[in-house]
Amino acid sequence: MSAHSRPLRILGTGVSTPARWIDSAELDTRFGLAPGTMRARTGVTRRGLEPTRNAAEVSAEAATAALRAAGLRTDDLDALICANASHDQAMPCNAALLHRELGMHRVPAFDINASCIGFLAALDLIGSLLASGRYRRVLLSSCDLASRALDPGDPDTFGLFGDGAAAAVLDAGDDDDERRPALLAARFETWSDAVHACEIPGGGSRLTPARYVGDYRDVCTFRMDGKRLYRTAALHFDRFVAELLDEAGVGLAQIRRVVPHQASRLGMEHIFKRLGLPRDRIEDIFAEHGNQVSASLPTALHHALSEGRLERGDIALLLGTAAGVTLGGAVLRI
Known part of the structure; x- marks a missing residue:
């Protein structure tokens, strides 16, 4: 372990x-x-x-x-x-x-x-x-x-x-078996040079209605520079995944299923390409749900579990990117 x-x-x-x-x-x-x-x-x-x-x-x-x-x-x-x-x-x-x-x-x-x-x-x-x-x-x-x-x-x-x-x-489970369900590793990195690439500027103390001149709805609307987000994440992706798997003590071949944040079609294609795994080992619900923000990854995990694509003892790799820009990942033994 x-x-x-x-x-x-x-x-x-x-x-x-x-x-x-x-x-x-x-x-x-x-x-x-x-x-x-x-x-x-x-x-x-x-x-x-x-x-x-x-x-x-x-x-x-x-x-x-x-x-x-x-x-x-x-x-x-x-x-x-x-x-x-x-x-x-x-x-x-x-x-x-x-x-x-x-x-x-x-x-x-x-x-x-x-x-x-x-x-x-x-x-x-x-x-x-x-x-x-x-x-x-x-x-x-x-x-x-x-x-x-x-x-x-x-x-x-x-x-x-x-x-x-x-x-x-x-x-935490109720057994001491070395194969018990576990969070084998989790890793996060933030690259804040792209902090404004994905944001809703208003709604906080920095831009209150009283401090903003203009239609306040403008700063309460989601803004995204998708290309910059993608470039930032892609630059660090391979190393990040390698270090996460190393911390978990597993290789990619031991991963039963990859469950990614369903960010975009481009993001999903990048994961398919960089991991080099068959597509049927990567949970892809993007076409049917779109990007559900924080609910995206756990929705994909739910489908993988409830539909039998992940079972007890399987090892899953969970990956995602977020505004910030932050890369995150976890290796779970189900």
Whole structure:
């Protein structure tokens, strides 16, 4: 077992079902594009949309499904953690809002924000909390309603992203077998020279409505320089993955399945090419969901687990990039 290893078992996962699916043909009509244009531009066939529910409500659906899959109730939890990139309001934290939606009492609730790879950052922290005995059982949820911050006049971003939530119930397991479920390694690197390549400038104390001259909606809209993001991540990707696998004490041949953040068609193609693995060993749900921001990777993980592509004892490589720019990865023995 790797020196970086910590016991971590997935007891159950769940995802939300969007209130509505929007297919690319509908967006072609909306933007006055020739049939097939949106699918060709983005690689997305359909994406989920939540017109009315807030993130806490959508998260509650995924969390309830994860608890059901684990055969547990909220009373069985020691902590609730939300790892969203965006939030229902500036304060309190979204975990507290989800806590109320689930009807919980006393159990501590707090947020972790690492943008698109919040779920990975939370796994790393939870692994340490479980290993130390601080908590026994944790509910982790990631949710983003990307549609709320998109420019409705920009077909490229509006067609790329989808709304959704995913959740997992985690514990340290109850056996001492060397092959027990574990977080074998986790690694993160931030390259902040590209910090403004992906952002929503408003909503914080730097740009308040009183300090901004103009239409405040302009700075509350998602902005992305996709090419710069890609270049920054691609520059470090090969070394990053090699060092992560080395820390985990495994080789790529031992990886049963790669579960990446479903960032974009270009990003997925880069992973296929750089890892050199058969495509059927890489979880790819991008065309059917789009980029769900923080919910993207855990949604892909849920599908891999619930549909039998990952089973007990398998080793999974989880990878993602996020605003910042941050690279993140984890090696899990399921």
